[in-house]
Amino acid sequence: MTTTLAERWGIDPQRFWMHGRQPEQPVRFDGSRQLWAVSGYLEAVQVIGDPQGFSSNLVPLLPVDPDPALTDGNLIQMDPPDHRELRGLVSHAFTRKVVADLEPRIAEVTRELLDEFAGQERFDLITGLAYPLPVIVIAELLGVPGSDRQLFKEWADALFTNQSALSLAEDDLAEQQAGLADQAQPAQEMGEYVLAHAAERRRKPRADLLTKLVEAEVDGKQLTDAQLVNFASLLLLAGHITTTMLLGNTVLCLDAHPEQQSLVRANRALVPGAIEESVRFMTPFTALYRATTTEVEIGGRRIPEKQVVTVQLAAANRDARQWADPMTFDVTRDPNPHLGFGRGIHFCLGAPLARLEGRVALNILLDRFPVLRTDPATRPQFMPSPDSMGVSELPLLTS
Ligand code: HEM
Numbered sequence: 001m002t003t004t005l006a007e008r009w010g011i012d013p014q015r016f017w018m019h020g021r022q023p024e025q026p027v028r029f030d031g032s033r034q035l036w037a038v039s040g041y042l043e044a045v046q047v048i049g050d051p052q053g054f055s056s057n058l059v060p061l062l063p064v065d066p067d068p069a070l071t072d073g074n075l076i077q078m079d080p081p082d083h084r085e086l087r088g089l090v091s092h093a094f095t096r097k098v099v100a101d102l103e104p105r106i107a108e109v110t111r112e113l114l115d116e117f118a119g120q121e122r123f124d125l126i127t128g129l130a131y132p133l134p135v136i137v138i139a140e141l142l143g144v145p146g147s148d149r150q151l152f153k154e155w156a157d158a159l160f161t162n163q164s165a166l167s168l169a170e171d172d173l174a175e176q177q178a179g180l181a182d183q184a185q186p187a188q189e190m191g192e193y194v195l196a197h198a199a200e201r202r203r204k205p206r207a208d209l210l211t212k213l214v215e216a217e218v219d220g221k222q223l224t225d226a227q228l229v230n231f232a233s234l235l236l237l238a239g240h241i242t243t244t245m246l247l248g249n250t251v252l253c254l255d256a257h258p259e260q261q262s263l264v265r266a267n268r269a270l271v272p273g274a275i276e277e278s279v280r281f282m283t284p285f286t287a288l289y290r291a292t293t294t295e296v297e298i299g300g301r302r303i304p305e306k307q308v309v310t311v312q313l314a315a316a317n318r319d320a321r322q323w324a325d326p327m328t329f330d331v332t333r334d335p336n337p338h339l340g341f342g343r344g345i346h347f348c349l350g351a352p353l354a355r356l357e358g359r360v361a362l363n364i365l366l367d368r369f370p371v372l373r374t375d376p377a378t379r380p381q382f383m384p385s386p387d388s389m390g391v392s393e394l395p396l397l398t399s
Pocket residue numbers: 048056075076077087138234235238239240242243246279284285288289339340341342343345346347348349350351353354
């Protein structure tokens with residue numbers, strides 16, 4: 001029997017989907033975390049497709065109240081009608097054209113980063129390309145200096161990675177409260193940083209996304225300072241670590257499935273399919289959270305109101321009731337209606353950018369390196385955060 005990617009790299013068994021396992025029930029109560037877990041595909045679609053029944057605002061159910069100044073404008077946590085209004089406003093600035101126009105610059109940054117390794121027999125994909133590329137791109141797009149990226153990394157690490165999974169269990173309360181308290185300081189620092197840049201754009205507009213956000217107007221309404229800061233901070237955070245995971249995971253998948261890598265190398269029209277399949281097979285954001293607003297029935301289970309529901313996107317993306325051969329990594333899979341970017345009103349606003357960065361970077365990597373393989377002597381390091389799936393170190397050999 002061949003070794004799977006998960007076996008080869010010893011992926012934590014708690015990431016059960018990576019090992020071809022699914023819970024017996026697509027909807028179940030997880031007593032250890034005191035929340036409901038939805039792992040079935042259709043059930044997940046039902047939850048994220050119903051913002052009335054399943055709110056994205058978990059604040060009322062959390063053990064600590066975050067400062068509202070830090071959450072106003074955080075699109076991901078909003079419900080209709082406020083969500084609709086804000087998404088309309090920011091979509092005016094962050095358009096498909098704005099993203100598409102970035103293609104030459106993404107290619108240029110990728111080439112410059114890879115030039116550092118010209119002629120080398122080994123390099124680390126994450127530190128060398130997958131981490132810096134998206135940070136530089138999102139920083140330049142917003143109009144904040146890419147050279148400040150060490151700061152963004154510190155904030156992102158504090159706000160986003162290394163967190164324990166959300167739990168409402170009594171025993172986990174102290175840890176959860178400490179985790180939330182630790183985030184207050186970096187969130188405030190980041191807010192002040194973005195606000196200073198936004199204030200500058202109000203005085204002196206430039207050709208950047210921050211200026212577009214400052215100027216965006218729908219029905220006579222503009223973003224407030226708090227909305228602007230929180231949305232721009234969200235982009236800065238969501239805009240980098242996610243694409244880092246996407247690139248690392250895609251290369252890891254192609255390494256573990258050499259016949260698929262050969263297919264892609266022989267036919268570059270398959271690159272977008274490889275990116276989509278990587279998002280299905282190694283979903284970067286493994287879980288989302290929602291709060292029930294009323295009693296709901298789903299997957300034959302009744303969930304009372306005011307319960308936290310975790311939607312296990314990664315597991316849903318391998319649900320055998322939905323997918324033919326869910327455990328097979330298949331770059332030609334078509335259609336591929338994975339949930340890796342979410343679904344419905346909160347569908348990832350950055351998906352076109354993530355897809356573009358993935359496509360451009362993967363093509364250039366394949367052009368530059370006729371051989372690209374993991375190093376049996378130096379294993380990839382996986383990110384510890386339980387709700388994400390990605391590598392923080394990926395040493396590669398080029399011969
Ligand atoms: C929303 C995944 C890249 C910005 C989401 C959601 C998912 C997701 C699952 C839905 C959240 C929910 O329903 O609660 C991903 C993945 C990415 C990626 C897997 C890369 C592979 C990006 C990038 C950006 C971005 C590059 C920005 C530049 C956003 C924003 C939202 C969002 C602003 C909130 C949309 C809303 O609530 O209306 N993303 N994302 N994402 N993503 Fe991404």
